[in-house]
Amino acid sequence: QITLKESGPTLVQPTQTLTLTCTFSGFSLTKSGVAVGWVRQPPGKAPEWLGLIFWDDDKRYSPSLKSRLTFIKDSSKNQVVLRLTNVGPVDTATYYCAHRHSMLDFDFWGQGTLVTVSS
Amino acid sequence: QSVLTQPPSVSAAPGQKVSISCSGSSSNIAKNYVFWYQQFPGTAPKLLIYDNDKRPSGIPDRFSASKSGTSATLGFTGLQAGDEADYYCGSWDDSLNTVVFGGGTKLTVL
Numbered sequence: 042q043i044t045l046k047e048s049g050p051t052l053v054q055p056t057q058t059l060t061l062t063c064t065f066s067g068f069s070l071t072k073s074g075v076a077v078g079w080v081r082q083p084p085g086k087a088p089e090w091l092g093l094i095f096w097d098d099d100k101r102y103s104p105s106l107k108s109r110l111t112f113i114k115d116s117s118k119n120q121v122v123l124r125l126t127n128v129g130p131v132d133t134a135t136y137y138c139a140h141r142h143s144m145l146d147f148d149f150w151g152q153g154t155l156v157t158v159s160s
Numbered sequence: 161q162s163v164l165t166q167p168p169s170v171s172a173a174p175g176q177k178v179s180i181s182c183s184g185s186s187s188n189i190a191k192n193y194v195f196w197y198q199q200f201p202g203t204a205p206k207l208l209i210y211d212n213d214k215r216p217s218g219i220p221d222r223f224s225a226s227k228s229g230t231s232a233t234l235g236f237t238g239l240q241a242g243d244e245a246d247y248y249c250g251s252w253d254d255s256l257n258t259v260v261f262g263g264g265t266k267l268t269v270l
Contacts, residue, residue: 080205087162087248088197088205090259103258143210145252145259146195150204 043067045077045138045151053132053158059125063138063151070096070116076141077121079112081134082153089134093141094121128158163188164249164262171268176239180265182232182249188260192252194232196225199246199264208247209234236267244269 049061068075079091092102094112102110111124121138135155139147165183172178182194194212197205207216209225212232224235232249249262 087261087264088250089261090250104256105258137204139204142207142216143193145193145250146197146207146210147205148207148216150206153204 043140043149045140045149047136047138047151047154049136049154049156051155051157053128053156054160055129055158056127059123059128059132059156059158061123061136061138061154061156063121063123065119065121065138065140067149068140070094070114070119070121072096077114078139078141078147079123079136080139080147080150081132081136083131083134088137091123130158132156133158162263163253163256163260164251166247166249166262166265168263169266169268171270172236172239173270174239174241178236178239178267180234180247180249180267182234182262184230184232184251184260186230187255188230188251188253189227189232190230191254194225194227194249194251196232196234197248197250198243199248201246205248239269241269243267 045065076093076095078093080088082088109126113122135153137153138151140149142148196209198208199205212227213225246264248264253260
């Protein structure tokens, strides 16, 4: 059974760095073809795709966030870390990590964590 | 403003059929796979359709989807009260080089 769970701060000050950890079970990020992705969803709005990190450490980032976004995997701990630098109020959203299903979509999702950027 | 366009809301009575449209362009839907998610308030999206018209295991065949040109459609038959949720379409956009989503459609079961 595949499960994922996001953890991290619920409140971040503007200009600071947001760090979220996705802890997963039921699959291995060392297996060929496997990837974990991140999606965020501002309150009341549509989801926004942030990117993917693959089993071979290849990464795909949303072009609009690429300069501020980093994914790091620790396969031994079954974790993926998201770092988003220089956050602002527009980064307020529920952040989800998810298991990649086919090329574009995700079949298993974490419960999400609401991050508010405010001073 | 979302790259993919969905109607903000649709409604129908229990047992009826209803469909949700998703309009895109030559840089996304026309050339790439479309997926659909169902989302209940306060929960994560749930994959309903992938690769244009495929259902993951466990998704009933009351849900169907199709794609034609720059548009896609999600269809429901035998509508149930439990289908009341938000629905999002998505695809890859070759120009933006990212996955793009529609703005979402709220389905109301009357």
